[in-house]
Amino acid sequence: MTLTQTPKPVMLVVDDDPDVLRAVARDLRARYSADYRVLRAESGEEALDALKEVRERGDPVALLLSDQRMPGLDGVAFLSRAAALFPGAKRALLTAYADTDAAIRAINESQVHFYLTKPWDPPQEQLYPVLDDLLDDWRGEFKPGYGGLKIVGDRWSPRSHDLRDFLARNGVPYTFYDLETNDEAQELLGDEGGEALPLVILPGGERLADPDPAAVAEAVGLSRPASRPFYDLAIVGGGPAGLAAAVYGASEGLSTLLIEREAPGGQAGTSSRIENYLGFPAGLSGGDLARRAVAQAQKFGVDLLTPRDVTSLRVEGPYKVLEVAGEGEISAHAVVIATGVSWQKLPAQGAEALTGRGVYYGAARSEAVDCAGENVYIVGAGNSAGQAAMYFSQAAAQVTMLVRGASLEARMSQYLVDQIRKTPNIGVLTRHEVMAVHGEERLEKLTLKNCETGEERTVPTHFLFSFIGAAPHTGWLDGVVARDARGFLRVGDQLREDDLRGWPLERAPFPLETNVPGIFAVGDVRSTSVKRVASAVGEGSVTVSFVHQHLAGL
Incomplete structure (x- = not known):
């Protein structure tokens, strides 16, 4: 989605003080007028009326910025009612220092995403960074009701479900046309209607009958080949631990490859709201966290290979060789395993037959x-x-x-x-x-x-x-890396004497290193790990220091 499309998304600022209202609107227009339409209102009631008109026109609303202390409808009450009209809009309070308790209570009740204290000068330091962050989140979540891919299928089909879930997790906009409830679905199929479902119609009109996610990813430009055959560091798994390792590895000068078989974010990427992650008092979704981390990794030059599955790993002297489905062999000096865990199948009669059908x-x-x-x-x-x-x-x-x-x-x-x-x-x-x-x-x-x-x-x-019943995806490492009885990878002082029988170095394994020098394991795939996002991010970042020490010894 681009913000050059019309109509422009709306930013609405509300304050009963005319001078403050003019100043805030002035600063917003100075920064955002090229991509957003800035509206003003002098009361909560006036702002609600304006939002109802915006909704009637079908225009999107990106940001609501309201003063807290207003007669009649205060800022928290206004934002709460506005959320019913535009639940996807980002909501922020502009408060005096004495009102911060009310703002924090509003955040805890999920009505407000952030609060700013007056004065906000200079806006380049006190206002714009916060709003830029909120607007980035909004753009990442906003899915217009037009454009993108068209998918025709049965809402109770496992194939349709898998494809829709893949696109949603990768942030690819699409519109789904259910054959059971949507009259337009049959029109899209045409008179013959003989194509296998689900049917994917690309923006240019090309039709893909019952494609797998990899084929759709390639068609929309989501999938790109690796740029080189050899890297300093290859990371398998794009959850929080793998993304953290990628950011720290690339930012410290290592040529870095990240391979993810489904969608960046891993299991955490499906979380609707993570509220105990440091620095985000209003919380953030797993999708937001993944999107931010991917952007950060790409900023530092990480090669992202998705959706691609690593099928095997072998060691040839100081080199680690990964066999990647659809890519062939890719080698690296060091490998970080961050494949996380998957939910186990429900042990209930009939569950397998109805998977993807409810x-x-x-x-x-x-x-x-x-x-x-x-x-x-x-x-x-x-x-x-x-x-x-x-x-x-x-x-x-x-x-x-x-x-x-x-x-x-x-x-x-x-x-x-x-x-x-x-x-x-x-x-x-x-x-x-x-x-x-x-x-x-x-x-x-x-x-x-x-x-x-x-x-x-x-x-x-x-x-x-x-x-x-979270279970690790480590079968492809059998016979190469030491695993416990449940398939989790043992590292550092967890390694047993039998695991280290072939250890070739004088030094002991580093804390996050497996029984193979230069192969590390972080996050939920590691035996006895703490199942928390912050812990995974910490391990992913810390392991890069051990990667550097390993490379220095080659």
Whole structure:
């Protein structure tokens, strides 16, 4: 999407002080008038009327900047009501120092994304950096109702789901035409309608019948070949740990390659809201974090290879040779394994047959719009499950969390537990599990078991999201790198005597190094790792110092 399209997205500033209002509008126009339309309002009520007119015209709204202390409707109340009109708009308060407590409370209640204190001079230091950041996030999330790819298919088809989820995670705009509910879908298919589904129609009119994600990625320019056959550092896995390693490696002068088999961000990239990441008091989505990190990595010259799967790794003296599907062999002096984990399949009768037809793994954001007014069930008690519950509660009639344990507190951060308990349309069933899922063409109902009483009952639903049993993707390393009984990689002092029998160096392995010199493991794929985004980022950045020490010894 480009901001040169008309109409321009709207930036609306609200303040009851005419002098302040003129000054803020002046500064906004000086910086953003080429790409945005700046509107002014002297009260919350006037601003709401203006937003209703904007919505009637169908114009997008990017930013709402409001003073807090206004007669009648104060800033927090205005932004809360404005969020119902334009939920995707970024919302910021302009406050006096005495009002910061109100601003922080608003942030905690997810009505405000940021607050700025008066005065904001000079704007180049106090205003523009904050707004630039918010607008970057808005552009990353904004999906216009036109343009991009067109996908024709069945909303309950696993192939359609996989393709939509892939595009959503990679930030590629698309419009989905469901054959069951959208009259235009049949028109796009044409009279013959013989093409295999899902059908992808590119902006230029080219049609791809039942393509895999890699073919679509190549068609839209998402996939690019590696620029060289050899690198100082190759990173396998584009989650937070891998992205951090890429940023630090490239910024410190290493020729760096990042290979990701699905979408940058990894499992964290599917999180709807991460609120305990340092420096983001209003939180950020996993997609935002991934987008920022990818931009930062590319700024430093990282080669990003996606979607590509690494199928094997072998060691030839000081060189590590990766076999990459669709690329052939790529070599490097050092390799960082950051492949993370994947959700395990739900051990319930009928789950496999209905995967992609109502049974989903992780927070499938491509399905969120279809959950409006539905009863959604979520299996799991970790932070990912809690974040998904909060996300789906915005549209679903009811969200029910199914937890095998006695409480949420055992595995979930307290801030999420508190939010869930305050959300009226989220219910929690402890000591419950899914025994079976039922349906022909799509999920229709679940059989739930009370683990304390043994009682079973059936409940109707079309949506079940599972967040249980994370497992590493390390089979391709079998026989090369030491793994524990569950497949996680052992590093540093976790390595056993048997693991180090072939260790060729006088020095001991570095803390994040595997049993093969120059091969490191970071993030969730590492044995006994802390399953937190900040920990993964820390390991990814720290391991680059060990990479440098390894390279110095070659």
